[in-house]
Amino acid sequence: MKIDRRGFIKTSAVSLFLIASGKDVFAEADKDITWGKAVCRYCGTGCGVMVGVRDGRVMAVKGDELNPVNKGLLCIKGYMLPNILYGEDRLKTPLIKRGGEFIETDWDEALDLIASKFKEALKERGPNSIAMYGSGQWTITDGYAATKFMRAGIGSNNLESNARLCMASAVAGYMSQFGSDEPMGCYDDLDYADTFFIWGANMAECHPVLFSRIQNRVTKGKNIKVIELATQMTRTTSIAHKYLEFKPQTDLAIANAIAHVIIKEGLYDKDFVKENARGFLATQRKRQSPSGQWG
């Protein structure tokens, strides 16, 4: 059998993230290893991992079978977690740039220098000349220390994070519709749903463990449908029963068009909308007006 290089990489990558926790593989290596529960360091799925430590070093990682998020599964990145700690060029000491070169120093010198720059900025331009840019990879302790430091200490709201580049639109969406951020449901929905709309998300590559949960539902459930809306075919498309390819940005029009059909054909849940939603009557009027977006 001939497999070209790309085919091989594809196959191996896909099969690797579907491997179960590999209990037997680890059985022998388990000797002298202390295991503790942790969370995967990468994406927002939050897979539970068991971390194996021997002689002060992380030796192995396996999926946590007791964790309901991933039930023992991990993606290829998860299995490779131990090595993120042990790259050759790991930063191990504070460095100060002098004359274009980074010079090794100790904590006191680095922290004193930073504090002096903070004081200088506060004195010359005030708290708004200071900014902190953090991360969705910060632990809760890190983030809480940062927000308290900036707002209650420095007196500045110039605290941001890379999550602005990633999910700020979802925050604004949830807040403006429900008055509270974050989803109402949870991953259990993936085990109950019979129709999945995957909209602008390449789950097969970016959220592989949740993708495998949908795959599992498709395989074991009855009449499960996956409808994908996207601008390009990806590995995720492989499980889609319907693939709707839209021109970039026309997702706005498509979502409106779906709502239009639901309203026009009376497919909406009248009781639910009456009891639980606002703005619908205005929406209906808009639809009926000749100049309306819904017409």
Next chain:
Amino acid sequence: MGVNQHSRGTWMNNLIMNLHLLTGKISTPGNGPFSLTGQPSACGTIREVGCLSHRLPADMVVTNPEHRKIAAKIWNVPAEKIPDKPGLHTMEMFKSLDRGELKVLWIQCTNPFQSLPNLSRYRKAAKDGKAFIVVSDVYPNRTTELADVILPSAMWVEKTGMYGNSERRTQHWFKMVEPPGKAKPDWWQIVEVGKRLGLGHLFDYKGDFDKEVFEEYRRFTIGTGKDMASYDEYVNSRGLRWPVNNGKETKWRYNREYDTYVIPHTPPLTSPSSPPSKGGEGEVVKGGKWGIINFYKAKGGKAVVWQRPYEPPAEVPDEEYPFYLSTGRVLEQWHTGTMTGRIPELRKSAPEAVVNMNPADAQDLGIKTGERVRVISRRGEMVFKVDINGRTTPQRGTLFVPFFDENKLVNLLCLDSYCPISKEPDYKKCAVKIRPVNKEVVL
């Protein structure tokens, strides 16, 4: 990510959630909109603790005087200490850097000088030395190279930590190994600078730092519908989904069968964000079709169906720049590759960023897989190998390039326009042209 990284990302979220509201398919098992997050604690830390320029913990905002009062009380500072206007959002923060308005910028645990859109502008601003830049990270990357001071950070199980995932689940782990060399946790670095600025009293915790911090943070959440459990409950579980009341997690919010906030209970709700909208004590909440749904954090207990029209993209392909470019991720590399780039097995399976294009477009231009092309936008250019029918097959007239490769900073091509409501930039649409490199005239 295409829904969020969109010049009308908030509208797209609204429109999708509209469909769930119209059909009543929401807040019940198997039904609901779900936004996937890309980082392990984008929810738990950034959204819930409130590490955005306009936010405070537990859905509170800096513009609300009541919220500032609550925060100031827990932090034991005068309410005036917390400014009443939002600070700089991310894109404005880096524009301020370019304008010379920032004196000090401290970046922790992220790689903006690879990940920002329209990257050249912001890299140049950093190089020009207009501000003193501190970067805390674990490996050298495209951001540490522009720092004035680099601080070595402890990562993952080198420190005790808690993360909150996409489904509202908060999880805990203990420190398992020592960090290398002098590396220290990000929070430790903040506290140490704080002490030198006379702010040590903010972090004067007596016992276990992580536990004390969490229990203080938890005070913000109690009674708000975002209730956290006690620290020890996370130590002893595989995570719990908030709101957690009396040790019980919530699978479906706003649903009486699962969410205790939908059944009136004493003491009454004291949500700082919005007053409870349901009836008096002991009264059974009247919901919709099932009589069980109540969006109790929304005004009047009702969610909003928004009208959101179509709006063209910020930049549309034309004769000169005929393609759309979208940037994104691949399985083996994570975000900017600071961590996955150190793992040989992952590096081998995705060694460099390549450009995916539609086979018909490639044929028109006489380009084959493995050939190199220059991808050019109005903001920058970069050479990539072409991969046709590779990871993705873009539709005609569109290209895809992942952004993990520190040697090929594709985001310098991207437009930095953003959704005017969420301030999130659109990485998925900018206009580019391509030139086969082997056909370029070398002078």
